[in-house]
Amino acid sequence: MTRSFELSVNGKTHQVEVEPQTPLLYVLRNDLALNGAKFGCGLGQCGACTVNLDGAAVRSCITPVAVATGRRITTIEQDGSPTLAALQDAFVAEQAMQCGYCINGMIMVAKAFIDGGGTASDETIRDALALNLCRCGAHNRIVRAVLRAAGHRSGT
Amino acid sequence: MTIARRDLLKGAGAIVASFALRPALAAAALPTDMLKQPALDGWVRIDPPGTVTIFTGKVELGQGILTALSQIAADGMGVDFARIAIIGGDTSQTPNEGQTSGSQSVEYGGEALRDATAEARALLIATAAAARGVPPERLIVEDGTIRDPATGWSTTYWQVAGTGLLHRDAVGTTLPAPARRSIGQSVPRLDIPSKVRGGASYVQDMRLPGMLHGRVVRPPSYGAILVGFDETAVRALPGVLAVVHNGSFLGLVAEREEQAIAARNALVVGAQWTQTPTLPDPAKLHDALRAMTKLVLTISDKGGDMPAPTGQRFEAEYSRPYIAHASIGPSCAVAHLDGGTLRVWSHTQGVFPLRQNLATLLGLPEDRIVVAHRQGSGCYGHNGADDVAGDAALLARALPGRPIRVQWMRDDEFAWEPFGAAMVTKASATLDAGRIVDWHYEIWSPPHSTRPGEGGGNSLIAGWAMDPPQPPGVPKPIPQPNGSGDRNGIPLYAFARQKVVFNHITDMPVRVSALRTLGATTNVFAIECFIDELALAAGADPVAFRLAHLQDERAIAVIEAAAKLGHWQAGAKGGNGTGRGFAFAQYKNLMAYVAVVVDLAVDRETGGIRVRKVSAAVDAGETINPDGLRNQIEGGIIQAISWSTKEQVRFDRTRILSRDWSGYPILAFPEVPAVEITVIDRPGDRALGVGEAACGPTAAAVANALYHATRVRLRDMPLAPANILAAWI
Numbered sequence: 001m002t003r004s005f006e007l008s009v010n011g012k013t014h015q016v017e018v019e020p021q022t023p024l025l026y027v028l029r030n031d032l033a034l035n036g037a038k039f040g041c042g043l044g045q046c047g048a049c050t051v052n053l054d055g056a057a058v059r060s061c062i063t064p065v066a067v068a069t070g071r072r073i074t075t076i077e078q079d080g081s082p083t084l085a086a087l088q089d090a091f092v093a094e095q096a097m098q099c100g101y102c103i104n105g106m107i108m109v110a111k112a113f114i115d116g117g118g119t120a121s122d123e124t125i126r127d128a129l130a131l132n133l134c135r136c137g138a139h140n141r142i143v144r145a146v147l148r149a150a151g152h153r154s155g156t
Numbered sequence: 157m158t159i160a161r162r163d164l165l166k167g168a169g170a171i172v173a174s175f176a177l178r179p180a181l182a183a184a185a186l187p188t189d190m191l192k193q194p195a196l197d198g199w200v201r202i203d204p205p206g207t208v209t210i211f212t213g214k215v216e217l218g219q220g221i222l223t224a225l226s227q228i229a230a231d232g233m234g235v236d237f238a239r240i241a242i243i244g245g246d247t248s249q250t251p252n253e254g255q256t257s258g259s260q261s262v263e264y265g266g267e268a269l270r271d272a273t274a275e276a277r278a279l280l281i282a283t284a285a286a287a288r289g290v291p292p293e294r295l296i297v298e299d300g301t302i303r304d305p306a307t308g309w310s311t312t313y314w315q316v317a318g319t320g321l322l323h324r325d326a327v328g329t330t331l332p333a334p335a336r337r338s339i340g341q342s343v344p345r346l347d348i349p350s351k352v353r354g355g356a357s358y359v360q361d362m363r364l365p366g367m368l369h370g371r372v373v374r375p376p377s378y379g380a381i382l383v384g385f386d387e388t389a390v391r392a393l394p395g396v397l398a399v400v401h402n403g404s405f406l407g408l409v410a411e412r413e414e415q416a417i418a419a420r421n422a423l424v425v426g427a428q429w430t431q432t433p434t435l436p437d438p439a440k441l442h443d444a445l446r447a448m449t450k451l452v453l454t455i456s457d458k459g460g461d462m463p464a465p466t467g468q469r470f471e472a473e474y475s476r477p478y479i480a481h482a483s484i485g486p487s488c489a490v491a492h493l494d495g496g497t498l499r500v501w502s503h504t505q506g507v508f509p510l511r512q513n514l515a516t517l518l519g520l521p522e523d524r525i526v527v528a529h530r531q532g533s534g535c536y537g538h539n540g541a542d543d544v545a546g547d548a549a550l551l552a553r554a555l556p557g558r559p560i561r562v563q564w565m566r567d568d569e570f571a572w573e574p575f576g577a578a579m580v581t582k583a584s585a586t587l588d589a590g591r592i593v594d595w596h597y598e599i600w601s602p603p604h605s606t607r608p609g610e611g612g613g614n615s616l617i618a619g620w621a622m623d624p625p626q627p628p629g630v631p632k633p634i635p636q637p638n639g640s641g642d643r644n645g646i647p648l649y650a651f652a653r654q655k656v657v658f659n660h661i662t663d664m665p666v667r668v669s670a671l672r673t674l675g676a677t678t679n680v681f682a683i684e685c686f687i688d689e690l691a692l693a694a695g696a697d698p699v700a701f702r703l704a705h706l707q708d709e710r711a712i713a714v715i716e717a718a719a720k721l722g723h724w725q726a727g728a729k730g731g732n733g734t735g736r737g738f739a740f741a742q743y744k745n746l747m748a749y750v751a752v753v754v755d756l757a758v759d760r761e762t763g764g765i766r767v768r769k770v771s772a773a774v775d776a777g778e779t780i781n782p783d784g785l786r787n788q789i790e791g792g793i794i795q796a797i798s799w800s801t802k803e804q805v806r807f808d809r810t811r812i813l814s815r816d817w818s819g820y821p822i823l824a825f826p827e828v829p830a831v832e833i834t835v836i837d838r839p840g841d842r843a844l845g846v847g848e849a850a851c852g853p854t855a856a857a858v859a860n861a862l863y864h865a866t867r868v869r870l871r872d873m874p875l876a877p878a879n880i881l882a883a884w885i
Binding site: 002018019022023026029030033034035036038039040041042043045046048075076077087088091092095097098099100101102103104107125126127129130131132133134135136137138139140141143 | 217218219220342344345347348349351352353354355356357358360361363369394412413414417482483484485486531532533534536563565566783784787788790791792793794795798816817818822824825826828830831
């Protein structure tokens with residue numbers, strides 16, 4: 001049975017009418033027309049669908065909409081986040097992708113990492129991104145982009 | 157400055173007359189891709205708002221090709237990069253340039269655009285000159301403004317072009333090479349800004365009015381026959397609008413994506429199939445490959461009339477398993493049957509060949525089908541892109557008027573993508589006085605390209621399952637120098653006696669097709685490992701040994717550059733799990749040269765390889781976009797480390813067993829080495845394809861470094877920890 005859910009996404013409230021077990025991913029993409037989070041595996045294995053839930057990186061492909069309701073959902077489309085803006089600029093500056101399909105996940109994990117006060121170093125960033133898959137081999141550019149954004153945020 | 161219409165016509169007429177004198181000469185001068193579509197305005201259009209629109213049959217796969225081609229076009233036209241708008245791969249708009257594959261887009265697609273824009277520029281200048289009554293040599297072009305420096309008079313492309321000036325066949329007019337303004341610059345990629353902000357960058361992001369969601373239920377194994385399924389139960393599920401069944405093809409359409417997935421899951425559970433074990437025994441794959449039906453081709457044979465050499469004979473066998481493209485985003489397409497015309501949006505590598513297979517699949521004439529490229533996840537070759545377009549087309553036919561978006565699930569992609577072929581090779585050589593005096597190399601490989609349009613038949617797996625079936629064709633070997641399983645099978649080294657034999661296997665129990673480098677990675681792996689083995693047997697330094705057997709000066713230069721960058725030292729001691737290795741190749745023996753030094757460590761407890769650093773030197777002729785080139789080389793290196801140390805498609809006698817990322821692990825962030833690259837740029841030289849050039853040398857250098865670190869020589873990819881531990885004393 002479908003139910004009505006209130007979702008707070010990027011600071012705006014939305015009402016959606018779906019089955020409670022519907023993965024948040026499909027609601028974001030198809031009901032709210034947000035393209036950033038990508039379907040990669042539907043199994044929580046690759047990270048392409050990552051969004052932030054109350055500031056923590058979660059995999060929206062295995063997060064039921066019922067779990068996300070009442071919590072602060074942030075996606076790569078959010079306006080007004082200095083961390084997100086710094087990351088986006090840094091990924092452009094470092095040309096940190098090839099196909100870019102995984103990049104939403106990289107940026108949203110990095111955002112949670114930086115906003116959570118993580119100390120950015122080559123090693124800590126690689127660890128933070130250890131469960132996000134990139135197939136094109138853009139890893140080192142991605143790490144450099146996150147380092148650049150983290151440096152910018154901390155003023156170094 | 158306005159040029160009167162009659163002057164324009166007069167000018168244009170004069171040019172037509174002069175061109176008409178030399179059509180036979182001209183045709184021979186056109187680049188290959190232009191011969192098929194000589195109309196200039198099929199490649200370049202001067203548009204009113206001050207832009208130049210470029211049409212290319214090549215498509216963006218995340219390799220940055222539309223940016224690089226725009227750079228070539230900008231310099232060819234003599235306009236700023238920002239004025240270029242580019243449209244890639246659309247059967248209703250662009251030239252047919254076949255597939256975007258084989259690292260050929262800059263070389264061939266770029267060559268066509270360079271010549272088309274040069275001719276367009278010549279025509280625009282000649283037209284302006286004729287209208288002004290001055291010789292064209294007097295005029296110069298700056299950002300689309302044509303100027304007479306003597307008088308200060310000027311006009312622009314947009315004033316001169318008028319209607320139809322470029323609507324004529326190219327004849328191969330050449331102009332002096334334009335100034336390099338965009339070419340050679342690291343122009344930022346056109347597609348990246350949208351991708352960091354959740355823009356609608358991919359076919360997966362298309363959202364058309366009234367769009368529905370489709371999913372397919374693929375057979376559980378190759379050749380499985382659908383004997384029954386519970387249609388009534390599935391039709392009763394929320395949102396389900398259609399169940400499409402034809403032979404063993406089974407798919408459905410629902411209002412919402414999660415409804416389509418739920419209905420697919422229900423169909424999977426309720427479907428009954430007859431399955432047959434058709435796959436080789438994975439434990440005896442080498443023997444199975446050798447026993448398959450094959451065409452035997454001798455691709456190199458020289459010095460056979462010389463007396464048999466004396467010396468010490470060496471022999472070794474190498475192999476690679478089946479490997480997956482393993483795109484991060486499962487394949488996706490949108491199809492819409494509207495008023496008798498089928499529109500398909502696809503991340504295919506070739507919109508025209510796909511259209512041909514779709515026409516066969518649906519029994520529609522090709523002129524009722526439009527295929528437009530939209531980006532997808534990186535493909536690295538022929539993945540499920542074309543197949544899912546076939547699925548979407550079949551579902552769209554069942555619901556005319558409604559756009560249908562179909563994305564494969566993760567297990568559809570892993571179980572049904574066409575894998576890169578497993579291969580076995582055997583090398584033998586005679587060493588005499590520290591030199592290779594005889595070389596013999598033999599390759600056994602299934603085909604490496606079963607794309608739409610190759611080998612006849614229907615490449616689309618939906619067609620295979622239909623009643624009556626539309627089976628795939630049997631691909632022919634791709635001739636040298638490109639080659640397929642034998643790509644890079646002929647070493648670049650200068651051996652006096654040499655024979656190379658290619659067994660092109662035509663049996664395909666495992667679905668295979670083009671995966672980045674085709675057979676080149678396996679052949680370079682084998683040749684470059686064997687060269688190292690021979691160097692060690694000769695007591696020579698591997699770098700010096702290679703140089704001693706090479707005559708190609710660019711090969712020598714790139715090897716020396718890599719050795720310098722990687723601080724290669726002859727005789728440096730490895731051991732205790734730490735070592736370094738070297739390898740080199742020129743891709744297809746005609747594209748970019750790459751040499752690499754790999755530094756790695758091996759864990760004594762687990763046998764796991766951790767590559768720490770890769771130092772690479774590249775010569776790709778004239779560099780179009782230095783950062784784009786580096787990005788491709790870095791990616792090729794990292795992907796090849798993943799292939800050679802981790803990857804292998806698992807299967808039993810019936811089913812593909814690698815169906816998600818736990819069954820097909822790839823290299824992860826903590827395992828990715830530092831990569832340093834030096835580029836030997838050769839401005840003015842032919843730009844050489846670079847996208848695949850680093851893979852073979854990297855795989856070989858890893859194996860050579862493993863030997864240096866452990867004295868364990870593994871000749872089968874992946875270089876598995878268990879095999880390392882078993883042999884490590």
